[in-house]
Amino acid sequence: MINKMELTKKERDTVIAVGDSGNNAFPLRLVDLSLLLKVKPPTALNLVRRLSRKGCLKDEKGMIIFTDKGKKAYLELVENHRVMETLMASSGMDPDKACILSENIDYLIDHNSVDRVFDKLGKPESCPHGKKIEQIH
Amino acid sequence: MINKMELTKKERDTVIAVGDSGNNAFPLRLVDLSLLLKVKPPTALNLVRRLSRKGCLKDEKGMIIFTDKGKKAYLELVENHRVMETLMASSGMDPDKACILSENIDYLIDHNSVDRVFDKLGKPESCPHGKKIEQIH
DNA sequence: TAATTAATTAGCATCTTACTAATGAAATTA
C-alpha cells in the first residue's frame, strides 16, 4: 500500500525511475539515477537512502535494487498512475496535463479506489500514452 | 490562473479557508483563520503574509480580505476542486477520498482543462457533497 | 599500475511548515 508509505513527491519519482529502468539488462547505478532524476549524485544518494530506510530499496555494491516491498510499490504506483491518467484524459483533459496531475496523486491513492475506477472505466488496456495497464492484486 | 500562481498546499488551504468564511457577516481575523487551519497564530500570519506577497490578500486593520486576484483564485479553486472531485466520485471512488485527492490537484490544474471535464461530465449542478458547482469565466 | 569514473562524506543553503515565548496593540469589562 503505497499510500500508507508516506512517500514524498521526489521519493515517488525515484521509485518510478528505478522501476522504469528495471527492464534494462544492467542494474541501475547512482550516476544513472542522478541523470534520470536530473539531480546531482549526492542528492540522488540522499533519496536512495531515504527509500532504503522505508524498506523499498537495497543498495548492494553500488547497485540500486528494489526490495519486494519496493517492487510492489512500483507496480501499484504505475497502475494508479495510468488509471487516473486514463480517467482524466477520457474526460477531455490533455494527456500530458493528465499525466502531470496524475503524478501528484498516484502515490496518495489507496489501491482499492483505483481498482474501482479501473472497473468503471471498463478495464482499459492502456493509458492515453499507449502504455499497458496491468492490474495487480 | 491559480496554477500559474505557484501556491503551496498550505497557501491553497488558506485561500479556501478565507473564501469559505467570506459568507459570514464579519470579516475573517487571524485568530479565526488559525483555528480554521489548526495552526498557531504566528503560523497563520506567515501564510497570510505569503499570500499578500502573491497578491491574493490584503491585511487591513487586522482583517484578512481578498484582493480581486485572490477572490478569483478562490472561485477557480472551488470550481476546480468540485469538478475533479465529481469526476473521481462518479467513477466509483469514495467521496471523501475523492475530496482529499482533489485537494492535491485543484490548485495545480489549469482552468480550461477543468472546463472541458465539466462539459464532459454534463455540467453537473453539484459535487458529491451536494455543493453547487458554479462555472466561472 | 595509473588514470579515470563513480560513490560517498561533509558542509551549506533555501523553502515550507510549525512551534514557543515575549511584546505591543486593541478591545472589553469591571
Place this chain on the structure above:
DNA sequence: TAATTTCATTAGTAAGATGCTAATTAATTA
C-alpha cells in the same frame, strides 16, 4: 477610566524536503 483580557506581531528556533559544491575514497578500466 483603569484593569483585564484578547489579539497581533516579533524574534528565535526547529525539522524535513530538496538541492548544491568541494573534497575524499572506492572502484573500474585502460
